Every structure is written in C-alpha cells, then in structure tokens.
Amino acid sequence: MEADTYDALVIGGGPAGLQAALTLGRMHRTVLLVDSGRYRNGTVAHSHNFVTHDGRAPDELRRLAREDLARYATVELREATVESVEETEDGFVARTSDGTVEARTLILATGMTDELPDVPGLAEAWGREVANCPFCHGHEFADRPIGLVGEGPSIAELEAILVPIGSEVITFGHHDLVKVERLEDGLLVQRRAGPAVELAGLFLHPSTSQAAPFAEQLGLDMLPSGCVRVDALGRTSRPRVFAAGDLAHVEELPVPMPSILGAAAAGQAAGASAVRFLANPDSEVESHPFTD
Numbered sequence: 259m260e261a262d263t264y265d266a267l268v269i270g271g272g273p274a275g276l277q278a279a280l281t282l283g284r285m286h287r288t289v290l291l292v293d294s295g296r297y298r299n300g301t302v303a304h305s306h307n308f309v310t311h312d313g314r315a316p317d318e319l320r321r322l323a324r325e326d327l328a329r330y331a332t333v334e335l336r337e338a339t340v341e342s343v344e345e346t347e348d349g350f351v352a353r354t355s356d357g358t359v360e361a362r363t364l365i366l367a368t369g370m371t372d373e374l375p376d377v378p379g380l381a382e383a384w385g386r387e388v389a390n391c392p393f394c395h396g397h398e399f400a401d402r403p404i405g406l407v408g409e410g411p412s413i414a415e416l417e418a419i420l421v422p423i424g425s426e427v428i429t430f431g432h433h434d435l436v437k438v439e440r441l442e443d444g445l446l447v448q449r450r451a452g453p454a455v456e457l458a459g460l461f462l463h464p465s466t467s468q469a470a471p472f473a474e475q476l477g478l479d480m481l482p483s484g485c486v487r488v489d490a491l492g493r494t495s496r497p498r499v500f501a502a503g504d505l506a507h508v509e510e511l512p513v514p515m516p517s518i519l520g521a522a523a524a525g526q527a528a529g530a531s532a533v534r535f536l537a538n539p540d541s542e543v544e545s546h547p548f549t550d
Contacts, residue, residue, distance in 0.1 A: 263360040264288045266532050267352055269340050269472065270367030272297055273518045274503030274525035276323040278365045281529030283330030287536060290361065291327070292354060294339045298369045298469070298504060299518075301385030307393045308519045319518065343472045349498060363532045366486065366494075366501040367525060368470035370514075375407075375462070379438035387445040388438065388460045391516060392416065395459065396423050402458035403428060405447060407435065416461060428455060468505060479548065483513045487548070492528030495548045498535065502528035 266282050268275045271293025282289040299305070299316050306312050311319060327333045338356035349362040372390070374380050380388060389395035396404075396419075404424035406413055409431060420427050430449070437448040438460070445457045467484055468474070479487040479495035486506035488494055494501050502524035507514040535542040 263362075264290045264334075265361065265536050266290075266363045266365060266529075267292070267350060267359055267361035268365045268367060269343075269352070269470070270369060270503065271295070271320065271335070272299075272367060272369060272503060272521060273319070273323070274369075274521040274528070275365070275367030276320065276327065277522040277525030278367060278500075278502055278529035278532070279327055279333050279335070280323070280330070281526050282533060283327060283333035285533045286332055287533060288332045289334070290359060291333070291335045292338050292340050292352075292356075292359075293335060295337060296469075298372065298516075299385060303386065305518050306395065306397065307517060311518075316518070340470070340472070343475055345476060345496070345498070362498070363535055364476075364499045365492075365525075365528050365532060366470075366472055366499065366505060367503045367521075367528075368468070368472065368505055370466040370485070370504045370516075371469045373465040373467065375432065375435070375464075377435045377438055379440070380435075383438055383440050383445060383460075387440060387458075388462065390461065390463060392419055392423075392461060394517060395461075396420060399424060399458035401425050402444070403456070405430060405445075405455065405457045405460040407460065407462035408432060412463065420461070424458070428457070466504075470505075473501075473505070481507065481509060483507070485514055488528075489547045490527065491531045492524060493531055493547060497539075497543045497546045500528040500531050 265287040266289040268279045268291040279289050279291040304313050305316050338354045341353045343352045350364045352359045403426050406429045417427050439446040447455045473486050481487050486501045488501050488506040492500045492502050503521040504516045
C-alpha cells in the first residue's frame with residue numbers, strides 16, 4: 259500500500275502542534291497532525307495566564323483547537339503514536355501505530371517528560387497542588403503559605419517572585435520531604451525533621467527529558483538543557499525539521515519557558531517557517547541559520 263504524502267507532518271497534539279497545523283492549514287498546505295493523547299499538562303485542571311482563556315481546562319482548549327482545525331480541508335488529525343522517523347532524500351518517512359506516513363517537512367511538538375523526586379504523594383499532587391510555574395499556578399495559592407523545594411539562585415529568585423502572593427514562603431531542601439498528602443484545599447508536607455507543614459501549594463523544578471526519541475533519531479543539535487536547539491523561527495539544525503514548544507528553545511535561554519501561550523506562539527513560528535521552506539526550499543537551505 260502506498261504511503262500518504264503530506265507537505266508537513268506535525269508530531270504532538272498540544273498547543274504548539276495544534277497551532278503549527280493551523281498555520282499550515284491556513285496557507286493551504288497539506289498537513290497531518292499525529293496526537294498520541296499524552297500531554298505534559300495532563301493532570302492540570304485549569305490553565306492560566308492565557309488571555310481570553312484564563313482558567314479554562316487544557317482538554318477544553320484542545321477541543322476548541324481541534325474544532326478550528328476541522329474547518330480547514332488540508333488539515334488531518336490522527337490519534338496515533340509515531341514510533342520512528344527517518345529522513346529521506348525528499349523528506350521524511352514516519353512509522354506510526356496507524357501506518358506509514360511520508361512528508362516533505364517535519365514539525366516536532368512532542369514536549370518534555372517531567373521526572374519528579376521519589377517522594378510518596380508527590381506524583382498524585384503534580385499539576386494540582388504541586389507545580390513548576392508560578393505564572394501558571396501562583397495566584398491560586400494567594401494569601402496562604404506556599405512551599406518551595408530546592409536551593410541556589412533560581413530558588414531565591416522564585417521565592418522573591420512569590421513573596422507578594424503567599425502569606426509566607428517556606429523553602430525546603432531537596433531531601434527534607436518525606437511524604438506529601440493532598441488535602442481538601444491544600445497540601446500537607448511531612449518533613450524529615452520538624453512538624454508537618456500545611457501549605458496551599460508547593461513549587462519545584464523537576465528534572466526533564468525529551469518525551470519522544472525523534473530528535474535523537476534525526477541527529478538534531480541539542481542544548482545543555484536537554485532541549486532541541488532552535489532559532490527564533492523554530493528552525494533546527496536540519497533544514498526540513500522544525501521544533502516548537504517545551505522540547506526546544508533558543509540558545510540565548512538557559513532553559514525553555516513553558517506555557518500554553520508561549521508554546522502556541524512557537525508553533526506559529528515553526529509552522530510559518532515550514533511554509534516558507536515549502537515555497538522555496540533551495541533558498542531556505544542556503545540561508546539556514548545553523549549551516550557551517
């Protein structure tokens with residue numbers, strides 16, 4: 259059976275991938291978005307700091323985005339898992355749980371995986387009372403005690419950011435936490451030494467890794483953060499490959515700045531860059547920013 263061929267294959271159905279597909283569809287490019295149904299913010303009940311959508315559930319945002327995509331005849335969405343991607347002379351071949359796909363360009367929007375400390379109860383509270391981003395979750399803990407886990411300059415900065423929000427900010431060392439229990443409206447933290455502490459919420463920076471193997475399979479340039487190296491337009495070290503969302507960032511940033519709005523903006527840039535490549539591939543290869 260002959261494989262389907264598309265102008266672009268978008269892997270990942272979060273805000274970056276959805277926006278990239280929308281951008282390509284509006285330019286009448288054939289695009290397939292493959293969505294595995296696994297999302298980094300899958301445990302989050304409400305998204306915040308997204309103008310006109312503040313407080314909306316992430317799954318509702320995805321539903322609305324899919325409705326937008328359905329209006330464009332050249333956009334197809336499949337619920338499947340991409341197993342591998344190989345570059346060919348004319349583009350890419352992707353093997354998925356739903357068959358083989360060929361595409362001229364590729365947009366990676368597969369995100370990152372969070373690796374939490376091995377503390378009982380922490381995973382159950384992740385994305386709820388335990389979070390990473392104060393811009394996304396801080397306001398909901400207002401006027402109550404807020405906890406931080408970690409040490410060093412980044413934690414000191416986070417503490418200063420949260421001081422106007424919480425009634426107090428309590429910092430824990432990496433090995434201070436013994437157990438975390440969800441309460442009806444907060445969190446109970448059992449410490450290795452000292453009494454348990456009741457908090458509105460807790461912030462920590464988990465270790466992260468690529469949620470999918472495609473950057474490694476394609477030999478893309480990586481940054482010390484473990485993310486894909488891109489320029490401001492979402493171009494990677496390979497001319498036909500673009501990346502957007504949490505899995506990538508520009509070299510000037512030490513780490514990505516994860517947010518739904520930021521991921522969508524990156525998806526728009528990557529989608530537009532793919533459109534430019536499709537319109538004039540020779541010129542785009544010659545002017546590629548990472549060409550030595």
